[in-house]
Amino acid sequence: MDQRQIAVLDGQAHHARTVWNLLHEFFTFRQGRFASLAQCDEAIRLARKEIDWLKDLPAQAAQAVLKTYRQAWKNFFNPGHPAGRPTFKSRFSSRMAVDVPQGRDLNITRINRRWGAVAIPKLGRVRFRWTQDLPGVTKGGGEGKITGARLVKETTGWHIVFRTQTMHAPPAPHQGPAPRCIGTTQPPDRRSLDVEALPYWGR
Template sequence: MELVKQARAHVSRLDLSAAQAARLDGQAHAARAVWNLLHAYFTFRQGRFAMLKDCDAAIRQARHEIDWMGQLPAQAVLKAYRQAWANFFNPDHPAGRPTFKARFRSRLAVDVPQARDLQIKRLNRRWGAVNLPKVGRVRFRWTKDLPGVTKGGPAGRITGARLVKDAYGWTIVFRVECEVPAPAQRSGPSVGIDRGVTVALALSDGTMREHGPWLSGGERERLRRLEKKAARQRRARTPGEPTSRRLARTNAQIAKARATAKRRALDWQHQTTTELATGFGVIVVEDLKVMNMVRSAKGTVEQPGTNVAQKAGLNRAIAGEAWGRTVTLLEYKTADRGGQVVKVPAPGTSQTCHECGYRDPGNRAGSVFACKNPVCGWVGHADTNGAINIVNAAGTAVSGRGDLAVGRSVKRQPPRAA
């Protein structure tokens, strides 16, 4: 049986004391400062990019001259910085160009590159313990067996970890590498998925995957009150003065409420994409440029935009659905099961009738699609029509990931009635 290496991440919540959390905060800010120094040295040194060996030498020298540089594995920051440039130059990777990290707009993170430093041990059914550099022994929530730690657990090894802070506190992300049997290739069934705002996911088989609000009515009202409270506190703050403790506390409460919504959205996406990857062998989606779709409509002083408020609301709705993350989850889950995600060109899928191929912007009115071709006259849900067009366009795929050949034509599906 052929075995393949599978790299995954396992996230667990850390149980830190106030002193340990403060030390991790200090390490994360130091790592951010090292990143910014590296970026300045790498991009502005004598008007050209510096060599990585020069960056490594500069870091080693700085660790002897600057005290706080010794409080974290600075070489790990260099490794992450180098990988960021590699992702940027990789045409198949969506990463942007590395830039400076702002203090209040960047996520705090500390990398632990060596797994041998962790010394992971399970304490009981619910908790495990791990060693963190410069912090000490820390408990973490045990939610899943880790390879190489417990007897009879999954085969594999832990290659390192990354500590990440969000509104709920610090978490540890274990980098896990396992050898699993190569999945058997699957050629079908195939399905097209139309991503939307009113309907989250519309499938070409006529079904839909929808969700309710991520926050309850009471939670949304509390978030609204907190945002109004923060606005009042910002207006009362004298420009140039540091943020008051009250405003910082209000901002933390807002961040926690939004993090709750994000966690629920991610949980729904994981469950839904797992169901789709298990049920279908070939999943066809549109090749959407989401970053271009959510650009602001304000325009410039010379050419101001129109319907700015409506476009801003649409941008928030698109960002809340996280269309790109949905495809990312589908790609690796279908590949694990021997399937494939195929991307097809997006233009025309929502305006073309799947029955007769007649294309007209007037075919669609909201969620209703009514073909203007007098010979056809098909009427049905607009998102379902778009999903059928998407799966029928699989032969013109622009990209594909999985065990099937990239760009391989998928058997076109016959038109389906509403």
């Protein structure tokens, strides 16, 4: 990934964080009444028309932010989930990430044993280090397909994480342990002790 691509991806990640913050403000500005999914979707479409720099973020990535934001609220209202209440994302403390929800647009190809290439919307074709087999792409990956990806920025640079769907055969019914013959044993011979036969040491 060259410097131009890194700058474009950094900008998309900041735009995705801005979409999250705009959604959070729109979703919670009415006390006691949250906005619906249709209203949030319409707000994103309107913001992309009125704010020019938001167009640098692919529309699919913006919809992925909405999906993640709604899921964060579902986790918060789930009593069995440890997630906290969704809040605004800070520029310096939040994790930079961009989603590519459509796997068919990735066009993954393998260059050699260590490197592969993938197509990222509005970024072009970039190389990534091949660390393991992918389902539906390599022979060792098994049956399945790539359903999407997420680009995440770490201290060492940008990394790509693929979302996969694998095919597994249904497990065979368990027959249980094999029957075995258990023989009967005689109870131990508990012979009575003849007290009168013992010597008397009291005298």
